[in-house]
Amino acid sequence: PIPEFLAVPSHVDWEGNIYLCPLTPNQDNLRIICNVLDSKYQGSSPRPVDRYWSVGQSAISRWDLDGRWYRGKVLVVNFDGCIVQFVDYGTVEECQMEDMRKDLFMTEVPVQCFPIQLDNIQPVGDKWEQSVLDFLHSTVVDQTLEVVITSPMVTGECGTKIYCGKLTTRAGLDIGQLLVRNGYARAKHEN
16 A cells, blocks of 8 residues: 555454555445445355355355445354455454355455554553453544554464554544553553
């Protein structure tokens, strides 16, 4: 991505990574992807081959909360479903196998979001507490934020490419500073 841009966060994961979807042109792309997948899969029935999955496999999966179809990647295979990451949003959900399809569409369109870690902050303890992640989620998800990439991409756990950066509300509030000032995080240079 370019070093400074506007984006809408879609998800905060357990490691405190914030998944961003840049406003232009990604929001339009997301609408198009979703409309194409809905028109293809709405009312469809799974084929026998749609019952057998492996970790890392691409899928089209229906999200239970809104009933719409999205591009995904299988993270875990269970007896009657899979844990799927919706790649264009970063969200991870359990999907029933009857709500998953192997026929892939829109594969020529790149993934529309990427994770970022807030620059120069870390959890107060060894890991992020759920209450802090919930606060971060409620503060940033679905809000338009100004993004400044401060360091190049690094490879995180599971091979995920992650940038470090600064997120600021349109009113000028730095999200990292907000977390530190309220005791939800600490600066990396603190001991």
